[in-house]
Amino acid sequence: MSVGNTIPFPQGAAKVVTLAELQNCDAWRRAFQNKCKDHRYYEIVDETLEGDFEHRYFVLEDDAGNARAIQPVFFVRQNLVEGVPGKIRSLVDLIRKKFPRFLTMRVLMIGCAAGAGDLDACDEKDEAWVTAALLASLRNYARQNRASLVVLKDFPAKYRPALEAFSSNGYARIPSMPMTRLLLHYHDWDEYFRTLSKATRKDLRRKFRKAERAPKIDMKVVNDITPYVDEIYPLYLRVHERSPLKFERLTKDYFRAIAQQMPERAYFFIWQQSGKIVAFSFCLVCEGAIYDECIGLDYSVALDLHLYFYTLRDIISWSLQQGLKYYYSNPLNYEAKLHLDCELVPLDLYVMHTSVLLNRIFRRIIKYLGPTRHDPFLRKFPNAHEL
Numbered sequence: 001m002s003v004g005n006t007i008p009f010p011q012g013a014a015k016v017v018t019l020a021e022l023q024n025c026d027a028w029r030r031a032f033q034n035k036c037k038d039h040r041y042y043e044i045v046d047e048t049l050e051g052d053f054e055h056r057y058f059v060l061e062d063d064a065g066n067a068r069a070i071q072p073v074f075f076v077r078q079n080l081v082e083g084v085p086g087k088i089r090s091l092v093d094l095i096r097k098k099f100p101r102f103l104t105m106r107v108l109m110i111g112c113a114a115g116a117g118d119l120d121a122c123d124e125k126d127e128a129w130v131t132a133a134l135l136a137s138l139r140n141y142a143r144q145n146r147a148s149l150v151v152l153k154d155f156p157a158k159y160r161p162a163l164e165a166f167s168s169n170g171y172a173r174i175p176s177m178p179m180t181r182l183l184l185h186y187h188d189w190d191e192y193f194r195t196l197s198k199a200t201r202k203d204l205r206r207k208f209r210k211a212e213r214a215p216k217i218d219m220k221v222v223n224d225i226t227p228y229v230d231e232i233y234p235l236y237l238r239v240h241e242r243s244p245l246k247f248e249r250l251t252k253d254y255f256r257a258i259a260q261q262m263p264e265r266a267y268f269f270i271w272q273q274s275g276k277i278v279a280f281s282f283c284l285v286c287e288g289a290i291y292d293e294c295i296g297l298d299y300s301v302a303l304d305l306h307l308y309f310y311t312l313r314d315i316i317s318w319s320l321q322q323g324l325k326y327y328y329s330n331p332l333n334y335e336a337k338l339h340l341d342c343e344l345v346p347l348d349l350y351v352m353h354t355s356v357l358l359n360r361i362f363r364r365i366i367k368y369l370g371p372t373r374h375d376p377f378l379r380k381f382p383n384a385h386e387l
Helices: 039-048 086-096 124-144 157-167 189-194 198-213 226-242 252-261 307-321 334-339 356-366
Strands: 006-009 012-017 054-062 067-079 104-110 149-156 172-183 217-222 266-273 276-286 289-297 326-329 343-353
Touching: 006 124, 012 124, 039 067, 039 252, 054 124, 067 124, 104 124, 124 149, 124 157, 149 157, 157 172, 157 343, 172 356, 189 198, 189 307, 198 307, 198 334, 217 307, 226 252, 226 266, 226 276, 226 289, 252 266, 266 307, 276 307, 289 307, 307 326, 307 334, 343 356
Parallel strands: 104 149, 289 326
Antiparallel strands: 006 012, 012 054, 054 067, 067 104, 149 343, 172 326, 172 343, 217 266, 266 276, 276 289
8 A cells, every 4th residue: 555655747746644743734634625415524534444445545635735625535345236127137147157346446545435425625716726736646546456446426416526537537327326415495394295196195194103102202302312322323223234235334333433523513312112212313404404414224114114204204304493404314215205305416426447448348337237217216207308
């Protein structure tokens, strides 16, 4: 692993450092300061995430030696057919009986290992400079570290103009699994509920009645999850293990660190029945929006009581009471979100093979392995064309 090296490019140089080397760096303390997940979040992910993640940071300096941006990157070994169903996956599984690492590659990823990616540019006019600096540095650094792929991970569609340079220089842009968004321009849950289709209202009433016939479920909202982490963490793991798409696996230390280091943004919703926690949700709140990051459910009661919808109702109701303007949720569960009138928030992957020759073939193949091709509900959203 090459750490501490410098990669020159026409506009300056990229210095590759570890998190420890950034601790006294003023530019790092300002990094992502206009984003909900600022530099503190990247530190938490670096220090607490499980798995074979190798975190590094590009300090992008101009010709005068000024740090213009700091961009987190990481190495990981990635299964390229994660979540791909059907005949393609069956064929790959057959080949892997003889070649276990087929379509599993060491990848250099740019962005966040536990969330969507962002460019560290406080001013939009700097995004073009940051993009040019990354474009000139990433392939060389990936080759130095024997990574087969370079991937800009889950960058929101708002970055497409800035990142067009990647698409024009060997990278394939493919849609990642999108987030969803609900505009909270309602007085309360009842007003929002009346805007849903007749079939959805009927279905939700049935679900809520079933939950209300069970022993009472109480909700509370806390900023510090530490006293409850031993109870909520197994619920998170149960949801994580059921997911068809797995990337990062959060830890107890992750939840504790979020509460301790980002207390003004971290909100933990806890639902208890007869004194036992049956569900929880971790959210970040900033700039008039709530971001529903992850959920945990006790499946001994969750499916029977439709706790997913029960918890969602409570979070939306709470958000409306707080005067928040947007509710964002992470990928998956698109059928439910479609009926709840959410819209898609597209996320993009920019992917390139480090071999120029192989990349000509890879750019054609990768589009057929994109995760969004296999979800039957995505294409039904009114703004699906934006993917």
